[in-house]
Amino acid sequence: MQASKRLLAALALTVLGSTAQAADEVVVYSSRIDELIKPVFDAYTAKTGVKVKFITDKEAPLMQRIKAEGQNATADLLLTVDAGNLWQAEQMGILQPFTSPVIDANIPSQYRSSTHSWTGLSLRARTIAYSTDRVKPEELTTYEALADKQWEGRLCLRTAKKVYNQSLTATLIETHGADASEKILKGWVNNLSTDVFSDDIAVLEAINAGQCDVGIVNTYYYGRLHKDNPDLAVRLFWPNQSDRGVHVNLSGIGLTQYAPHPDAAKALVEWMTGPEAQAIFAGTNQEFPANPKVAPSEEVASWGAFKADTIPVEVAGRRQAEAIRMMDRAGWN
Known part of the structure; x- marks a missing residue:
């Protein structure tokens, strides 16, 4: 039923794309679930009168749809998670670069495409979670140390098929090189207490x-x-x-190559990087604002401050294929 609804919505938007869209609307293809982005778009409409229509699906079908639509584009913007996915969209030629002093001022360069094809909107750290009953925090040091004998039979991981782990592995390769990184991955796999999990919630519940x-x-x-x-x-x-600090990735947005309303879309992206939208992202998504001038929510702030890795997040895309091959060799499935 949900797939049927998505298909009907997509067909409806295709009809929109084949005719002149209203100048006071923007269409977004989003891989984020509705309840995480609707409050942001509703706030923008209330402020500007510009309607934001969006269709949600997995990132791969959305990117293929944009590619297939070509110059008959429906979507003005692609919103998705992980810099690896945004980099892939850029390589597919479905995003166009655009410069904005507003975005440059709001979002640090490490969370933006070096070709100006996309920008981060919210941040998430991929970090270590531990049992408060069985682990003392002073026993923990680095990602790499989880490969040590100390953690044999004590580690849980999510599947290597998820882009989040592929991106983390990509940053290991960028930092340590291929040989050392593969040794780390093999150490992690050797220390697993059970088969890998399909999602992070399951990892947390297993620790608990x-x-x-x-x-x-x-x-x-x-x-x-x-x-x-x-x-x-x-x-x-x-x-x-x-x-080097904690691995940080993002959700981000890019302007499609044949966006019907590029100016309206740019205005929306600029607003989404500003204080009002960033505060909504922070309060709704349990994520960190990509704009460093905006404070995180009370819950997120309670986790404490940390030093983040300064490697540009687009490295996650550039080294993604290499990371996937390495994870496979290490036995991380």
Whole structure:
């Protein structure tokens, strides 16, 4: 039923794309779930009168749809998660570069495309989660150290098929090179307490239940679970604080190659990087604002400050194929 609704919505938007769209609307293809982005778009419409229509689906079908539509484009913007996906969209030729002093002032360069094809909107750290019952935080140091003998039979991981782990691996390769990174991955796989999980919530629940003691997760999953269960016996640890810092990735947005309303779309993106929209993102999504001038939510702030890795996030895309091959060789499935 949900797929049928998406298809009908897509067909309706195609009809829109084949005729002149209203000048006071923007169409967004989004891989983020509706409830995470609707408050932002509703606020923009209330402020400007510009309607924001959006269709949600997985990132791959959305990118293929934009590619297939070509010059008969419906979507003005592509909104998705992970710099690896945005980099892939850029390589497919479905995004166009655009410069904006507003965006440049709002979002640090490491969270923007070097070709100006996309910008980050919200941030998430992929960090270590640990059991408060069985692990002391002083036992933890770095991502790399989770490959040590100390953690044998104590580690939980999400599947390597998810882009979040591919991006983390890409930054390991960028930092350590191929040989050292593959050794780290093999150490992680050797230390697994059980088969890999399909999502981060399952990793956190496994730690809480005693199935494993440590794992690697995106922070917003922890925020959602902790909000529902304040007694969760799991906490976050910020690794690599004495060297490169915590791996940070993002959700981001790009202007499609044949956007019907590029000026209106640019105006929306500029607003989404500003204080009002960033505060909504922070409060709704349990994520960090990409704009450093905007404070995180009270829940997110309670996790404590950390030093973030300064590697440009587009490295996640550039090294993605290499990372996938390496994960496969290491036995991370």
